[in-house]
Amino acid sequence: MKTYNKICIIGVGLIGGSLGLALKRHKIASHIAGFGRNPSRLKEAKKLGAIDSCHLNLKDAVKDSDIIVIATPVGKIAGFAREVFRYAKKGAIVIDTGSTKSSIVSLIERMKPPGINFVGCHPLAGSEKSGIRHASSNLFNNSHCIIAKTKKTDEVSLKEVLSIWERVKAKVVIMSPDAHDRLLAFISHLPHVLSVALVHTVSSNDFKFAAGGLTDTTRIASSEPIMWRDICLTNKANILKAIDNYKRNLDKIAQHIRTSDASGILREFKRANEKRSIHLR
Amino acid sequence: MKTYNKICIIGVGLIGGSLGLALKRHKIASHIAGFGRNPSRLKEAKKLGAIDSCHLNLKDAVKDSDIIVIATPVGKIAGFAREVFRYAKKGAIVIDTGSTKSSIVSLIERMKPPGINFVGCHPLAGSEKSGIRHASSNLFNNSHCIIAKTKKTDEVSLKEVLSIWERVKAKVVIMSPDAHDRLLAFISHLPHVLSVALVHTVSSNDFKFAAGGLTDTTRIASSEPIMWRDICLTNKANILKAIDNYKRNLDKIAQHIRTSDASGILREFKRANEKRSIHLR
Numbered sequence: 201m202k203t204y205n206k207i208c209i210i211g212v213g214l215i216g217g218s219l220g221l222a223l224k225r226h227k228i229a230s231h232i233a234g235f236g237r238n239p240s241r242l243k244e245a246k247k248l249g250a251i252d253s254c255h256l257n258l259k260d261a262v263k264d265s266d267i268i269v270i271a272t273p274v275g276k277i278a279g280f281a282r283e284v285f286r287y288a289k290k291g292a293i294v295i296d297t298g299s300t301k302s303s304i305v306s307l308i309e310r311m312k313p314p315g316i317n318f319v320g321c322h323p324l325a326g327s328e329k330s331g332i333r334h335a336s337s338n339l340f341n342n343s344h345c346i347i348a349k350t351k352k353t354d355e356v357s358l359k360e361v362l363s364i365w366e367r368v369k370a371k372v373v374i375m376s377p378d379a380h381d382r383l384l385a386f387i388s389h390l391p392h393v394l395s396v397a398l399v400h401t402v403s404s405n406d407f408k409f410a411a412g413g414l415t416d417t418t419r420i421a422s423s424e425p426i427m428w429r430d431i432c433l434t435n436k437a438n439i440l441k442a443i444d445n446y447k448r449n450l451d452k453i454a455q456h457i458r459t460s461d462a463s464g465i466l467r468e469f470k471r472a473n474e475k476r477s478i479h480l481r
Numbered sequence: 482m483k484t485y486n487k488i489c490i491i492g493v494g495l496i497g498g499s500l501g502l503a504l505k506r507h508k509i510a511s512h513i514a515g516f517g518r519n520p521s522r523l524k525e526a527k528k529l530g531a532i533d534s535c536h537l538n539l540k541d542a543v544k545d546s547d548i549i550v551i552a553t554p555v556g557k558i559a560g561f562a563r564e565v566f567r568y569a570k571k572g573a574i575v576i577d578t579g580s581t582k583s584s585i586v587s588l589i590e591r592m593k594p595p596g597i598n599f600v601g602c603h604p605l606a607g608s609e610k611s612g613i614r615h616a617s618s619n620l621f622n623n624s625h626c627i628i629a630k631t632k633k634t635d636e637v638s639l640k641e642v643l644s645i646w647e648r649v650k651a652k653v654v655i656m657s658p659d660a661h662d663r664l665l666a667f668i669s670h671l672p673h674v675l676s677v678a679l680v681h682t683v684s685s686n687d688f689k690f691a692a693g694g695l696t697d698t699t700r701i702a703s704s705e706p707i708m709w710r711d712i713c714l715t716n717k718a719n720i721l722k723a724i725d726n727y728k729r730n731l732d733k734i735a736q737h738i739r740t741s742d743a744s745g746i747l748r749e750f751k752r753a754n755e756k757r758s759i760h761l762r
Contacts, residue, residue: 324690324692325692326692326693327693327694328693328694343692344689344690344692346690373690383687383690386682386683386684386687387683387687387688387690387691387692387694387695388692388694388695390679390682390683391679391694391695391698391699392694393731393734393735393738394675394679394698394731395694395698395753396734396749396750396753397727397730397731397733397734398671398672398675398727398730399753399756399757400730400733400749400752400753400756401667401671401723401726401727401730402667402668402671403667404756404759404760406664406667406668407668407756407757407759407760407761408760409605409625409627409654409664409668410668410760410761411605411606411607411624411625411668411669412607412609412700412701413668413669413672413673413676413700413701414668414669414672414761415761416697416698416700416701417672417675417676417697417698417700417701418672418753418757418761419693419694419697419698420693420694420697420698421750421753421754421757422754422757422758423750423754424754425747425750425751425754426747428746428750429743429746429747429750432737432738432746433738433741433743433746436738436739436741439738440735440738440739442682443731443735443738445682446678446679446682447728447731449678449679449681449682450674450675450678450724450728452678452681453674453677453678454674454721454724456713457674457713457714457717457720457721457724458717458721460714460717462710462714465709465710465713465714466706466707466710468677468681469677469702469704469706469709469710470706471680471681472676472677472680472681472699472702473702473703473704473705473706475680475681475685475688476680476688476699476702476703477703478685479685479688479689479691480688480691480695480696480699
């Protein structure tokens with residue numbers, strides 16, 4: 201299996217750091233160059249073995265890299281891509297790991313120079329924890345990774361990127377950026393917004409009585425706010441649609457409770473219980 | 482410390498079974514009589530050491546008991562209390578462990594004969610898992626247990642019941658049944674309803690892509706439907722109020738997203754992140 205001479209990771213947080221660790225573990229890269237704004241975080245990433253060299257200068261990090269991974273918050277991906285395209289060698293493949301795809305992929309594809317390839321990716325891994333200190337070479341094990349394919353996606357590059365994700369043990373699924381954003385609005389962005397609204401609804405004094413239910417349902421509200429702001433701004437229409445659907449389902453249950461409709465309530469709870477047990481552990 | 486000659490547990494599910502195990506472990510009872518409808522579940526509870534004797538006949542189970550614990554779903558508690566009061570010895574203390582308190586406590590206090598005591602309790606323990614097979618003597622360790630005190634509550638009985646919960650390592654809080662039901666509507670019943678509505682909103686095909694966020698926020702939707710139906714029917718007004726408050730908070734976030742108000746979104750997410758990190762681990 202192929203070992204790349206140099207892979208560059210821009211942004212060594214949970215995703216970038218974990219990918220670095222996984223690339224090393226599975227011998228996918230001889231050298232990993234890490235770029236970041238924060239010298240101490242870069243040093244920590246190097247100490248943990250996620251990167252081999254620390255760079256505050258993007259040009260140095262990108263230079264001669266076979267693969268360049270942009271693993272920053274969604275709002276910064278396109279800006280970095282623009283710069284990366286100036287420094288990347290001919291034939292290099294640029295990928296991102298952003299949580300929304302339509303706007304990022306279309307922006308980047310418009311600015312991409314010929315001779316350099318871009319493949320938009322989204323590993324569905326991670327948690328409410330962020331930062332290099334939570335990084336793990338196992339993060340992608342058995343998780344899905346979506347590759348956002350468009351008419352402009354180079355087939356050879358797509359195959360290479362697919363192979364990299366599979367070698368770090370992710371289950372790769374290929375779909376359009378729009379299909380990705382619709383899917384993620386429901387399975388990820390909606391739960392996040394709901395969780396935040398729940399935290400706002402519970403009074404500070406009541407939180408100390410929280411048992412498992414409240415703890416679980418609000419866990420993702422502890423996620424990184426900037427990352428989630430960017431997600432909401434770049435997947436607005438889908439998230440609003442998901443919220444509307446959600447409110448209809450909530451109103452339906454509320455109506456059963458309001459009318460003391462015992463069998464209606466039971467039906468809703470049974471259906472949810474059964475549906476979840478079929479689809480999730 | 483006092484060891485009771487006989488404690489009777491009605492309903493040997495997660496709560497009843499765990500309480501039996503904890504009562505034995507902390508030497509609070511010499512003999513625990515278990516009552517249930519299902520012989521095989523009773524046998525399992527005995528095998529696990531949660532009860533010493535199995536009873537399909539309520540009178541035998543209750544007879545001569547110092548403490549009788551009604552640990553059934555909310556909808557069955559008052560019915561069992563009525564029967565228990567016929568068989569309980571003078572001076573016995575009857576407690577329940579139901580998740581709502583106002584309607585149960587007022588019903589039971591009205592039917593309670595003189596000479597027998599009743600103290601409504603609610604251990605805030607448990608999870609989406611139900612049944613004796615998930616029971617643990619540690620279930621109440623460091624969890625809150627609310628004792629619902631009214632003007633009619635006998636002070637001596639209250640102290641005894643408080644001591645029992647403290648001996649199984651629960652942190653006891655005393656409040657009125659109404660205060661309990663208002664609190665629980667927000668910290669437990671609302672999250673449950675929200676979780677169920679979310680399961681209904683995600684399409685079956687999309688569930689397979691669920692990562693940690695959706696898994697966590699829907700976990701409690703796998704809880705026992707009948708138990709939760711009873712909770713909704715007996716805490717209707719508080720739950721509807723909590724849902725209304727929730728919808729206002731959700732609409733506020735949706736409005737920020739709709740208007741692409743980046744700083745508004747960020748503010749909401751930051752506030753939730755900070756509030757949760759102050760109050761929960």
